[in-house]
Amino acid sequence: MTTTPGWSRRRLLQSALAVGGLGAAGALSGCGSPLAAGLAGTPLNPGTVTFWNLFGGGDGARLQTMLDVYVQEHGGSSSLQAATFAWGNPYYTKVSLATLGDKPPDVAVAHLTRSQNLANADLLTPITDEMLALVDLSPSDFTPKVWDGQKIDGTSYAIPLDTHPFVLFYNKDVCEQAGLLDGSGTLAPIQGVEQWEAALTAAQEVTGAFAVSSANVSENATPWRLFQTLYQQHAGATPFLGDGGTQLTVDEDAALDTLAYIRRMSEQGWLPRAIDYAGSQTQMFTGEAAFYLQGEWEITTAQGVEGLDFGMVPIPQLYDQPAAQGDSHTFVLPRMDRTPEQMQLAMGFVRSMLDQSLTWAKGGHIPAYIPTLESQEYLELTPQADYAQAAEYVVYDAPAWYSGSGSTFENTVGAQVGLVQQQRLTPEQAMAAIRQQLAVYLDTQSPV
Amino acid sequence: MTTQTLRPPAEATTTARRTSERRPDSRPAWLFLAPFGVFYLAFLIGPTVYMFVVSFFNTSIVQPGLGTFAGLGNYAEMLTRSDFWSAMWHTLQFTLYTVPPLVVLSFVFAVLANRVQRGQWFFRLAFFVPFVLPSASISLIWIFLFTPASGLWPQFQSLIGLEPDAVLADPSLAMVGIAVATIWWTIGFNFVLYLAGLQDIPRELYEAASVDGASPWHQIRYITVPLLGRTTTLVIILQIIASLKIFDQVYLMTAGGPGISTQVALGLITNTAFTDYRVGAASAASVLLFIVIVVIAVARQLLDRSDREA
Numbered sequence: 071m072t073t074t075p076g077w078s079r080r081r082l083l084q085s086a087l088a089v090g091g092l093g094a095a096g097a098l099s100g101c102g103s104p105l106a107a108g109l110a111g112t113p114l115n116p117g118t119v120t121f122w123n124l125f126g127g128g129d130g131a132r133l134q135t136m137l138d139v140y141v142q143e144h145g146g147s148s149s150l151q152a153a154t155f156a157w158g159n160p161y162y163t164k165v166s167l168a169t170l171g172d173k174p175p176d177v178a179v180a181h182l183t184r185s186q187n188l189a190n191a192d193l194l195t196p197i198t199d200e201m202l203a204l205v206d207l208s209p210s211d212f213t214p215k216v217w218d219g220q221k222i223d224g225t226s227y228a229i230p231l232d233t234h235p236f237v238l239f240y241n242k243d244v245c246e247q248a249g250l251l252d253g254s255g256t257l258a259p260i261q262g263v264e265q266w267e268a269a270l271t272a273a274q275e276v277t278g279a280f281a282v283s284s285a286n287v288s289e290n291a292t293p294w295r296l297f298q299t300l301y302q303q304h305a306g307a308t309p310f311l312g313d314g315g316t317q318l319t320v321d322e323d324a325a326l327d328t329l330a331y332i333r334r335m336s337e338q339g340w341l342p343r344a345i346d347y348a349g350s351q352t353q354m355f356t357g358e359a360a361f362y363l364q365g366e367w368e369i370t371t372a373q374g375v376e377g378l379d380f381g382m383v384p385i386p387q388l389y390d391q392p393a394a395q396g397d398s399h400t401f402v403l404p405r406m407d408r409t410p411e412q413m414q415l416a417m418g419f420v421r422s423m424l425d426q427s428l429t430w431a432k433g434g435h436i437p438a439y440i441p442t443l444e445s446q447e448y449l450e451l452t453p454q455a456d457y458a459q460a461a462e463y464v465v466y467d468a469p470a471w472y473s474g475s476g477s478t479f480e481n482t483v484g485a486q487v488g489l490v491q492q493q494r495l496t497p498e499q500a501m502a503a504i505r506q507q508l509a510v511y512l513d514t515q516s517p518v
Numbered sequence: 519m520t521t522q523t524l525r526p527p528a529e530a531t532t533t534a535r536r537t538s539e540r541r542p543d544s545r546p547a548w549l550f551l552a553p554f555g556v557f558y559l560a561f562l563i564g565p566t567v568y569m570f571v572v573s574f575f576n577t578s579i580v581q582p583g584l585g586t587f588a589g590l591g592n593y594a595e596m597l598t599r600s601d602f603w604s605a606m607w608h609t610l611q612f613t614l615y616t617v618p619p620l621v622v623l624s625f626v627f628a629v630l631a632n633r634v635q636r637g638q639w640f641f642r643l644a645f646f647v648p649f650v651l652p653s654a655s656i657s658l659i660w661i662f663l664f665t666p667a668s669g670l671w672p673q674f675q676s677l678i679g680l681e682p683d684a685v686l687a688d689p690s691l692a693m694v695g696i697a698v699a700t701i702w703w704t705i706g707f708n709f710v711l712y713l714a715g716l717q718d719i720p721r722e723l724y725e726a727a728s729v730d731g732a733s734p735w736h737q738i739r740y741i742t743v744p745l746l747g748r749t750t751t752l753v754i755i756l757q758i759i760a761s762l763k764i765f766d767q768v769y770l771m772t773a774g775g776p777g778i779s780t781q782v783a784l785g786l787i788t789n790t791a792f793t794d795y796r797v798g799a800a801s802a803a804s805v806l807l808f809i810v811i812v813v814i815a816v817a818r819q820l821l822d823r824s825d826r827e828a
Contacts, residue, residue: 290775345667349665481773488776507778
């Protein structure tokens with residue numbers, strides 16, 4: 071998963087037009103292609119599952135492996151039509167509009183935080199125990215934190231696949247020279263601001279450049295993740311938004327303290343002032359920084375770097391309690407009339423994906439499916455096992471119709487945090503801007 | 519040397535237009551126009567009417583119908599939103615940054631290219647090639663160039679001993695970066711318009727002028743510039759409207775960032791309509807932008823007319 075907008079909305083529209091044109095051609099020539107079926111509104115080949123997702127990065131490659139297995143087991147390429155869209159807001163707009171237009175995919179991926187907004191907009195089919203039982207699943211197969219997290223007023227709308235916390239990647243060569251590794255070659259535990267700064271200072275002496283890298287150029291989600299992680303480590307940190315997004319309930323003191331600390335790391339030269347998403351990875355990969363802060367999904371990218379010896383741990387606890395920003399990927403069934411066969415097919419697809427949770431876990435995400443999470447293979451997977459505990463204290467974004475992964479809320483807050491990291495704003499200025507820009511949303515009645 | 523400037527035969531074209539409107543056999547013309555007319559109605563007039571209507575309602579994309587009546591609520595919201603005004607200002611800022619260079623530079627390059635005796639095709643091609651690229655490609659190219667630390671521009675700056683800028687990450691520079699990319703991208707279009715205009719100017723005028731002892735600068739000042747007046751009018755109005763419609767480059771290069779420092783009107787409208795689902799509020803913003811564009815276009819037209827009558 072990356073936040074690079076590889077597909078612009080315009081390009082999506084253009085390809086949609088192109089596809090439409092092809093579909094028309096198909097219908098005219100009388101062939102029963104999926105495109106023609108789409109155009110004429112006729113159902114696809116009854117054995118085909120349509121599946122939409124937003125995995126464009128390292129985890130997209132893992133997903134492809136899993137889809138290939140599904141296709142092999144279910145009678146060839148006609149059994150599945152998978153489409154990957156640009157991450158973030160564009161994807162959810164697409165899912166919403168397709169569902170409203172009565173052409174949704176059978177199964178779609180949604181972040182847990184975003185699935186709630188889709189459900190509130192009445193765009194999702196509730197997930198009942200009977201539906202789970204169709205493919206021998208039950209609520210107890212999922213980690214309680216995630217399963218309970220996706221419920222709205224006791225009703226389930228999403229089938230969790232994973233949890234993905236914001237974690238700390240470290241370059242082992244650099245950390246070894248800086249004396250930060252323990253006897254077994256993993257990062258020695260760091261706790262509290264003092265130890266953290268000692269580690270940063272030692273690392274910076276080795277790299278001669280930076281100590282820790284985190285993206286803030288053309289990137290709003292990462293600054294938000296960094297902020298939320300450190301903010302939630304403060305005792306008594308309240309959710310940023312309250313009452314379904316109509317109140318700003320952020321703990322001002324803790325927020326200002328967090329922003330001041332991000333600015334301090336930048337002023338000390340530990341954290342680069344301005345670095346884009348790809349650049350922030352490269353700094354850790356090339357030893358220009360010892361640490362790199364990002365979601366664990368970048369493991370695949372890091373593994374692809376030849377000669378890089380790296381490890382991953384939860385973000386060190388700098389303040390009063392452990393916390394990490396995160397979200398979960400879930401499967402949702404967009405609202406549509408389904409025959410029992412179609413339901414069986416959709417659930418069968420979900421089950422197949424869950425069964426391959428280990429493949430998914432290799433891409434970094436922490437499985438929500440307990441049989442995999444507790445399996446010996448997963449426990450032996452490194453560095454995945456080193457940060458798996460972070461799933462227990464992941465903090466989801468506060469619920470609001472404009473909140474969730476890649477949402478307007480994250481973009482608004484993250485952008486200001488990014489400017490604090492650039493040392494262009496003081497914490498107070500950033501908070502004032504956040505307050506002002508969110509005011510419109512706080513005061514606006516939810517359109518869903 | 520004569521001080522009389524030459525004017526294009528404006529009178530002649532208007533009379534020609536008037537007679538053609540009254541032709542009796544216009545029915546086949548309508549038939550030929552019909553296919554386009556249908557699309558024009560369905561995809562331009564229709565949505566425009568819809569825009570005006572829903573701007574008075576709390577319409578949501580995810581709910582059926584128009585929603586509750588909002589009166590002027592959406593307009594009031596937009597006119598009091600600081601981010602709406604900042605988006606309008608950024609749109610204007612982009613227009614101010616791009617229109618003068620795009621008009622002046624394309625004129626200069628066209629005049630220079632027109633004087634090249636051999637290999638003119640190369641210059642024509644060189645200036646026009648960026649224009650055939652899609653906005654996504656030029657955005658990616660310039661994102662690469664501006665990449666902090668490792669991009670070509672910051673490296674060039676370090677090479678000559680300057681502090682490298684993170685252009686697209688700097689709230690005060692990001693719009694300049696987008697404007698530079700846009701100028702490079704679209705200058706070819708105006709360039710071609712000017713070049714075509716230049717090649718329409720009879721060579722005899724220049725010959726006569728040089729016989730009268732006019733320097734090349736005087737020839738440009740008193741022959742080229744006035745005779746290209748109509749082209750300039752066209753280029754300016756097309757350019758202003760194109761610049762006010764700025765969306766692609768901002769969306770692709772900065773997504774309105776850093777913060778909201780490059781967010782433009784169409785970006786705000788798109789976000790309001792398609793990520794916030796609030797079509798009603800977005801339509802109100804669209805109507806406001808529409809009014810601004812119409813006002814500018816009409817003002818330009820009036821200025822031009824009084825100019826010509828003077």
